[in-house]
Structures are given as C-alpha cells and as structure tokens.
Amino acid sequence: xPTLNENFLKLQKNYLFVDIAHRVAAFKEAHxxxxxxxxxxxxxxxxxxxxxxEALHKAVDEQAVAETFRGYGPEHGYDFLQKAIIENDxxxxxxxxxxxxxxxxxxxxxxxxxxxxxxxxxxxxxxTDPIYPVYIDSNVMAGRAGEFAEGRWDRVTYSACNAENNFxxxxxxxxxxxxxxxxxxxxxxxxxxxTLSRAELEKWVKYALENGSIILYDAAYEAYxxxxxxxxxxxxxxxxxxxxxxxxxxxxxxxxxGLRCGYTIVPLELTIKASNGxxxxxxxxxxxxxxxxxxxxxxxxxxxxxxxxTPEGKKxxxxxxxxxxxxxxxxxxxxxxxxITVYGGTDAPxxxxxxxxxxxxxxxxxxxxxxxxxxxxxxxGFGPAGEGYIRLTAFGTRENCVEAMxxxxxxxxxx
Ligand SMILES: *Cc1c(COP(=O)(O)O)cnc(C)c1O
Numbered sequence: 001x002p003t004l005n006e007n008f009l010k011l012q013k014n015y016l017f018v019d020i021a022h023r024v025a026a027f028k029e030a031h032x033x034x035x036x037x038x039x040x041x042x043x044x045x046x047x048x049x050x051x052x053x054e055a056l057h058k059a060v061d062e063q064a065v066a067e068t069f070r071g072y073g074p075e076h077g078y079d080f081l082q083k084a085i086i087e088n089d090x091x092x093x094x095x096x097x098x099x100x101x102x103x104x105x106x107x108x109x110x111x112x113x114x115x116x117x118x119x120x121x122x123x124x125x126x127x128t129d130p131i132y133p134v135y136i137d138s139n140v141m142a143g144r145a146g147e148f149a150e151g152r153w154d155r156v157t158y159s160a161c162n163a164e165n166n167f168x169x170x171x172x173x174x175x176x177x178x179x180x181x182x183x184x185x186x187x188x189x190x191x192x193x194x195t196l197s198r199a200e201l202e203k204w205v206k207y208a209l210e211n212g213s214i215i216l217y218d219a220a221y222e223a224y225x226x227x228x229x230x231x232x233x234x235x236x237x238x239x240x241x242x243x244x245x246x247x248x249x250x251x252x253x254x255x256x257x258g259l260r261c262g263y264t265i266v267p268l269e270l271t272i273k274a275s276n277g278x279x280x281x282x283x284x285x286x287x288x289x290x291x292x293x294x295x296x297x298x299x300x301x302x303x304x305x306x307x308x309x310t311p312e313g314k315k316x317x318x319x320x321x322x323x324x325x326x327x328x329x330x331x332x333x334x335x336x337x338x339x340i341t342v343y344g345g346t347d348a349p350x351x352x353x354x355x356x357x358x359x360x361x362x363x364x365x366x367x368x369x370x371x372x373x374x375x376x377x378x379x380x381g382f383g384p385a386g387e388g389y390i391r392l393t394a395f396g397t398r399e400n401c402v403e404a405m406x407x408x409x410x411x412x413x414x415x
Contacts, residue, residue, distance in 0.1 A: 007143045014133065016381030020365075027369050037404045039331075039392045040375040042190065042350075044255045046323060048304070049316035052254065055307035059300035070299040075291045077104025077263070081302045084309040085263055089222075089248070095235045101267050101283065103290060104305075106260040106297050108220050108249035113138040114293075115216065115245060115264070118285045119182065119272075126180035128169045129158040130191050130382030130389075132218070135184040151384050160385035163354060167194035167343060171207050179211035185234075186218035188225060191382045191391040192352040193344015195230045201237050208243035214270070214282075215244040220262075223253040223321055225347045233265075241267035245282070252349065254308045254317045261297050261305045324349045327401040328394035334405035338412040349394040352379065361387055372407035 020040060028036065048056075062068035076082075082099035090097050105111045113134050116123070125139055136156060139145045146155030157180050159169040167189070172180050185204065187196045196204075208215050217234040225232055234240045249262035256262075266283040274280050297305075307313045328345040335342045335353055345351040355364040361378035368374045368390070379389030394401070 007141050011140050034373045036373050037400045038375045040377040044395045046320045048255050051307045051313035052304045055303045059303035073296045075296050078302050081306045084306045088309045103264045104297050105262050108247040108262040111264040112247050118289050123181035126157045126183045128161050130386035132190050167192050179213050183213050183215045188221040188348035193348035193350035195347045198231050201231050205237045205240045209239050217244050217246045220249040221348050227347050241269040250305050261301050324394045351392045353390050355388050371411045374404045
C-alpha cells in the first residue's frame with residue numbers, strides 16, 4: 001500500500017491570501033461599483049524591458065534554424081549567463097566567483113525551497129519573524145520543522161523583528177553544538193522592506209563561522225538597494241563563502257515573475273563534514289541534485305536574462321526599478337502625512353506600516369478596504385511578530401498608487 005509523505009498534512013493552510021481573497025470578494029459583492037486598488041500582492045506590473053524582448057525574439061528565431069537550434073542545455077545554465085552574472089553582479093563588488101559556483105534556475109522560490117534536499121533531516125532552523133513562508137513550509141515538507149503549536153514550529157527558532165529592535169534580528173542565543181544549523185536571512189526583507197547594515201551582516205557571518213551554521217541568504221530584492229554601503233551580497237563580507245549560499249532572482253529585478261529565471265551561488269569553499277568524516281562540498285552535492293531533478297532554464301529565457309546586463313538592458317531595468325521606488329516614495333510621504341509610522345520603502349519595494357494604536361493588522365486591513373477600497377496585506381499573515389503592521393507593495397502602476405494615496409489622505413485627514 002502506498003503511503004503519503006505525511007509531513008504534507010502538517011502544513012498549515014495558507015490562510016493569509018485565502019482570507020484576503022474572501023474579504024475582497026465579500027466587499028465586492030456589497031459594493032460592485034467600487035474601484036478596488038490592489039497594493040497587497042507581490043507581483044510586478046511593468047512590462048519587460050525592450051532589450052529583454054529583443055533578446056527573446058532573437059533566441060526564438062535561432063530555434064527555427066538547425067545550426068542555431070538548442071536542445072537540452074547544461075543543467076546549471078549556459079556560461080554566457082553565468083559569466084554576465086559574475087562580471088556584473090559580483091566582480092564590481094570585489095567578489096570573485098567562477099561559473100561553477102553560479103547555478104541558473106527558474107526562480108528563487110524553487111531553489112530556496114529545494115536547497116534543503118541536500119541537507120540532513122535533523123538540521124535545526126532559524127528564521128526571522130515575520131518571514132517569507134517558503135523557508136518554513138519547505139522544511140515542514142521535509143519533516144524538519146517539528147510540530148506546530150500556538151503559531152510556531154517547535155524545531156524552528158524565531159527571531160522577532162519589529163520597531164522595538166529596529167527590525168534587526170538578534171543573533172541566536174544558542175552556541176556551538178546547540179546553534180541552529182540553518183539560518184535563513186532575506187535582505188532587503190520581504191515583508192518589512194528593511195535592510196541589514198554591513199556591520200550587522202558581519203555579525204551573522206562571524207556567528208555562522210564560529211558556530212558551524214549555514215546561512216541561506218535570499219537577495220531577491222538586492223537591485224532595490226539605494227543607500228550606499230548596504231551590502232548587495234553576503235559575499236561582500238569576508239569569510240561568507242565558507243558559510244553561506246545566496247539566492248537571486250530576476251523576478252523583481254527585471255519583471256521575470258512570468259518568464260522565470262534566477263540563480264543560486266553555492267561557493268566551492270562551502271563544505272560540510274559527512275558522518276564518515278569526509279569533507280564534502282555542498283556545490284558538488286547540489287550539482288548532483290540539480291543534474292538529476294532539473295533540466296535547466298529554457299535557452300530563450302537565459303538569453304532574455306543575459307540581456308539585462310547589456311548597456312541598454314541595464315539602463316531600462318534601472319528605469320523600471322526607479323519607477324517602483326518613486327511609487328514607494330509617494331506612498332511613504334502620503335502615509336507619513338497621515339501620521340502613520342512607516343518602515344521600508346527606501347531600499348526595497350515594500351512598505352511596512354504601523355497600524356494606528358489599538359488597531360490590529362486585520363482590523364486595519366478591513367478599514368483600508370472599506371474606507372478607501374485598497375487591498376493591503378496584514379502583517380500578522382507573515383508571522384506573529386507582524387501583528388500591528390500592514391504591508392503595502394510599490395509594484396502597482398503610478399496611477400493606482402497616486403489614487404490610493406489621495407483616497408488615504410481624504411479619509412485620514414478629513415477633519
Ligand atoms: C519574490 C521573492 C522571491 C523570488 O521568487 P521567484 O521564484 O524568483 O519569482 C524570492 N524570495 C522572496 C523573499 C521573494 O519575495
């Protein structure tokens with residue numbers, strides 16, 4: 001008799017987006033004429049850059065001719081893209097990588113979710129709270145998170161990030177053998193839109209090196225950093241190649257949420273001691289895993305990704321990021337004018353706002369929906385420490401963003 005991987009039954013229902021959808025549907029039913037503006041979801045709205053479209057067309061045409069047709073590609077990606085990534089995203093920051101350390105993928109969600117395939121079931125986990133749900137759920141599926149009670153998994157350590165600690169997670173208290181094995185960090189952060197300074201990131205690398213932890217660093221929003229000296233990559237910190245894997249995505253950088261492409265850095269210096277005493281490079285094991293379970297990102301998509309590193313591509317991608325960051329500024333200013341405390345939105349496309357005193361996340365969500373017909377995301381949906389906060393995204397159109405803020409001001413400043 002076949003049995004199920006019952007860890008999947010332990011997964012908590014993702015109530016967040018289901019609940020939001022229900023509330024929006026109920027509101028729509030009661031107010032069919034309302035023009036609802038969605039500032040909740042994390043998808044982009046601007047089209048792909050012209051340089052990307054041009055590269056796609058060219059790569060498609062290549063497929064029509066026997067001489068340039070491409071079938072199966074290398075599982076870890078084409079070297080033209082690996083090299084473009086190294087030359088543009090790492091070399092200018094003083095980080096040396098070789099193509100074998102760059103694994104091209106179909107997006108960061110796949111690799112952040114799959115990477116722990118190659119790590120033992122008994123590893124313990126550390127996350128910040130609030131958090132992008134994939135990190136925890138993928139570990140639940142693997143049976144690594146333990147049991148769920150009162151909003152938390154018992155084999156996961158949570159570090160609350162809130163206004164009280166300036167959204168800077170505290171290092172784990174446990175040291176040595178008790179230290180968490182796997183540490184998930186995501187900066188710039190989704191959902192809070194906050195960043196980690198170089199000095200703070202140095203503490204994490206030091207901790208991981210001293211205590212033998214591996215940092216799984218999600219840099220999906222790296223391209224949104226505007227402030228000088230905020231690290232774009234954890235490898236800007238000396239020693240990080242010995243303790244960190246880094247995930248990147250073209251989804252938010254260049255609007256690839258539908259096209260699908262990203263990459264993961266697994267440094268050759270990163271090793272783990274197997275039970276037989278052998279020192280194993282995670283790079284070789286991840287390569288083995290990918291060659292077995294993944295057949296590579298489509299050639300045409302990798303050509304599209306490489307186009308964002310051309311001079312025109314870079315300029316066009318930058319313009320779109322500036323567009324979203326202008327939305328973020330418009331939102332920040334309007335919210336502040338209304339007396340709301342806002343975080344994020346300066347180095348990330350997310351704004352994390354404090355709900356008015358005594359008003360919970362869901363309550364304020366409902367008020368925004370009822371009063372100004374704006375859909376947000378209740379912070380508590382990303383973890384218990386998100387209670388009392390709301391996430392807004394800057395990925396909307398300028399028109400919607402301005403309209404939403406006008407409605408907000410009319411509502412909140414009406415007297
Ligand atoms: C959007 C996002 C990603 C990127 O996911 P893709 O699979 O590349 O589209 C990764 N991490 C976080 C935290 C995100 O918000």
